[in-house]
Amino acid sequence: MDQKSRLLRLAAWFRCVVLKRPRNVVHVEFALNIDSERDEADTLEIEMIIDGERLEAFDFGPIDLSELQKAIKCDGVYYIWTCWCGAPGCGGNVNGVSVVHENDHSVWHDMDLKLKYRFDRVQLARALENVTYEARRLITERPKLMWAPETNGRAM
Numbered sequence: 001m002d003q004k005s006r007l008l009r010l011a012a013w014f015r016c017v018v019l020k021r022p023r024n025v026v027h028v029e030f031a032l033n034i035d036s037e038r039d040e041a042d043t044l045e046i047e048m049i050i051d052g053e054r055l056e057a058f059d060f061g062p063i064d065l066s067e068l069q070k071a072i073k074c075d076g077v078y079y080i081w082t083c084w085c086g087a088p089g090c091g092g093n094v095n096g097v098s099v100v101h102e103n104d105h106s107v108w109h110d111m112d113l114k115l116k117y118r119f120d121r122v123q124l125a126r127a128l129e130n131v132t133y134e135a136r137r138l139i140t141e142r143p144k145l146m147w148a149p150e151t152n153g154r155a156m
């Protein structure tokens with residue numbers, strides 16, 4: 001993590017823990033990341049980008065697509081960030097993300113990293129649609145790509 005990300009993280013933590021306020025996300029999107037550093041097959045993971053800041057799988061864990069789909073529909077606690085193996089606890093995501101919908105917004109409280117986000121509900125749903133579409137296209141093009149976690153393949 002570079003200096004700027006560290007400062008951003010500290011500011012986000014301060015907003016959440018001290019001020020108890022969520023970060024107002026203006027723009028959210030998801031990115032597909034192909035990890036080809038390992039000896040095994042190339043793996044495909046989803047990362048979230050909020051206002052240009054990439055929440056890297058290395059720090060947050062890769063996104064669990066089925067948990068994300070549920071989080072967009074209903075309030076609850078979801079393991080949106082997981083581990084490459086699919087067990088969120090293995091990646092340090094023990095408490096999960098509490099999701100509450102308030103009118104047009106979706107408020108996420110990441111209880112592990114102590115971070116809060118406030119998203120536009122429609123924008124979040126659209127970002128999910130876009131990444132799902134893009135992932136389908138990529139998998140068709142490169143059938144040997146393996147999802148990380150593997151269960152994301154079933155959520156398509």
Ligand SMILES: [Zn+2]
Pocket residue numbers: 083084085086087090091
């Ligand atoms: Zn794991």
